[in-house]
Amino acid sequence: MFRHSIRTLVVGLCALTAASQGATAMALAVPAGQYQATPATAPALRSQTLSDLATAMKGEAFAYASYSLFAAEADRQGHAAVGELFRGTAQTELNEHLRQAAALAGTVGSNAANLREAISGETYEHQVMYRDFAAQARADGDLDAAELFTEIAADEGRHRDAFRTALTAVTTGRGSIPAPPTADVVPVPAGPPKVKAARTRANLDTALHGEALAHARYLLFAAHARQTGNTALARLFEGTAGVELHEHFAGEAVLAGLVSTTKPNLRKAIAGEHEEATVRYPEFAERATAVGDTAAARYFRDTAADEAKHMTAFRQALDRLR
Template identity: 80%
Template sequence: MVRHSIRTLLVGLCTLTAASQAATAVALAAPADQLRATYTADRALNPQTLSDLTTAMKGEAFAYASYNLFGTQADREAHPAVGRLFRTTAQTELNEHLHQAATLAGVVGTDAANLRQAINGETYEHRVMYRGFADQARKDGDLNAAKLFTEIAADEGRHRDAFRTALTVVITGRGTIPAPPKADMVPVPAGPPKVKAASTRANLDTAMHGEALAHAKYMLFAARAQQSGNPALARLFEGTAKVELHEHFAGEAVLAGLVRTTKDNLRKAVTGEHTEATGLYPGFAKQASAVGDTAAARYFRDTAADKAKQAAAFQQALNQLH
């Protein structure tokens, strides 16, 4: 899985060159058809700007995954207009905000580079992150979370091995790309958290953000593989992306109590979008401008404006439910 610690991800991002950023713009051409603007960095970005773009991608990926679940809950409660609002906003988060940040950060490279990035992330989560989360959950008595974390750790090991095999095929031109894994679709009903320890809740939040980002990045890697004429690799990335979102993220969302009533979900969305519009993204824009990363600064400002509009739309929907 790609989503490893911020520090680990930033190390990978900081090693990307301007050439890889140019390749990324090509790699994103197909999924970026829906974008209203193109942002490309004309030089290597400041490390802090890369860090802020990583934070942005994690947040946008998490919003995409969460809003789709919130939309499903709105449908259950017979609020179809709210369901459409959540799903439409989710698509904006993924197909516009996250893709633009990924272009600026130079996330997508060659197929081999993308596989190496995936292998590093899967290895970290298989060996370190999820095993640590499982140990902590057992100590705190959250046994269901410990079981889930242990199962996901094993999945990540299998994903790593499949990506390693695929990398050998890409490099040597010999062998067969592994078949994609099958996702066990996990339904996410509304409900309170099913864990008790604050540490487990925090680890679930970290894991969900990582799973959401992994899904988004693997879909970008799949698009790149299709463009490079490797449909088997594209299928491997797409299948793994589905596991990350519909199985891992969903299972963690159940334990975390991510989905509540539609009114609660709208309140959460209003708060999140408002915070990003007034604090997070303007702060990122100011920092990027100070170090001369003008394209990134423009992206952060434009996204902040979008967030304000999204907050207003969610607030209007909430008002109409009262």
Template identity: 75%
Template sequence: MFRHSTRTLMVGLCALAVAVAAPATPALAGGPQPAPHTAGRALNTQTFADVTTAMKGEAYAYAAYNLFAAEADRQGLPAVAGLFRSTAQTELNEHLREAAALAGTVGSNAANLRQAINGETYEHQVMYRSFAERARADGDLAAAKLFSEIAADEGRHRDAFRAALTAVTAGRSTVPAPPKADMVPVPAGTAKVKAARTKANLDTALHGEALAHAKYMLFAAYARQSGNTALARLWEGTAKVELQEHLAGEAVLAGLVHTTKTNLRTAVTGEHNEATTVYPQFAQRATAVGDTAAARYFRNTAADEAKHAAAVQKALNQLR
């Protein structure tokens, strides 16, 4: 993961990083589905913030590494592509899932929908509209157009989740059909925006879309386990839009993907920083306040990131 790499990646504005009532231990599709619990509420405030930061970074790493894998495929480097994809799966299916369990991110179907409605409303009414206005004022017209389009999409997502909530809580309607994603390819390239604040807003948006995708997949797994397959399909379809359309479009404008050598260097820097600085600091803080489970998670994740750094460095050395 490279949330704290030399390329500063903002995470503070993501509206979906809020705690929900009646949380439950999350699991991704295909994994075990534990019953609801309230573990997230027992965490110290700082520990909870650190766990939430970890979730954002792991979600972003999953998305970015899959884009890096696609570029490695285009360059005829299947082994590197496989490394990126396997690392991405660890970030999502182990690191993020474990952090989400600690934070109590997933709740009942109704609670998950309310959480998503709040996030989508903020992105529709506030975040993306303000990003569009600022990009337009700075002359970044392509970014302004994309932000406006995503704002409209998030409004439609909110409305679909509202209808689903009515179906879940009152049984007066059916769960809407899932949206279809218009997949956006993300080739290697430079940033297509010029203003510093547009670049910063793209970073924030990228993190928000990555986290939304990851959380919606967790919500989908819970919905499917609870027997609501229509809701699970709605979550999964929306998650694809967030990842394959919104995040991908933002990644093109941000110039997120470069040559495979550069992508590997970026990954090495980030994984090393996570292993030696970020997660050890999180573990130290959690230990100091008695959050032993969180401290153990941070230590274990740091060890994983060290292995990732070594594997990615080896792949980079073989390309030189």
């Protein structure tokens, strides 16, 4: 199987452990503060604002997952302070920025609604996205990527089936919530891309962002399930989130060459934070202000300011390594 062959290419352990995931799940259960909004009380946001919030969530989820891997690499290289900087920034991206965007967008619904959303996403990935990616990678000669995409497609089918069973239990009271899956953790060391085709690289980028977002959304759904007293459903969402991150995202990260050594990782982080601080979030804030979505505009402005601080901290860390 691909997951076993990939271990011959890598050493060390991924820093994204199940224990840290559990801590994240509890952190995500905290109310979203000044940006808290629910479908019942919040005015409807314009479609462009909702689209911008969705883009923000995807970017913040990807930053969390990437920075966590960068932290592990910094630790392996003996740069403990940089590792702590990456970890702290990752937590801000997930537990503040993404959570606040999700609150504004009304991402979390009832347990049944959350399960239907999960089923829809897993069905698409199982039946369409990963099958297409596998066929394209095979045609382009990227056989490791084709094998990984095929395995992930099968995993997503199992996730869909488990969520369908859970939905029946939640809506009818018949049956029980399935046991959560266990992630087969894939180590992610520094290394170059292991695919050759531009199309495979683009598909890996799409997949990485999708898996990071699925991880974050499922933690939000898990937090809601716990708040409503459904601990079995919370465990199912948390376990699935772990597979999306520690297995799927990590396996794709190895093939994509996502992690470099610490100095290039810092440069990549600086470039990303600069774009968010100076272009993306200011544009989102301007659009939200123009249509009267004031809470969203404030969120975008505040997040831009945070990203500018992150950029400065990463630059200072890079300067200390020179």
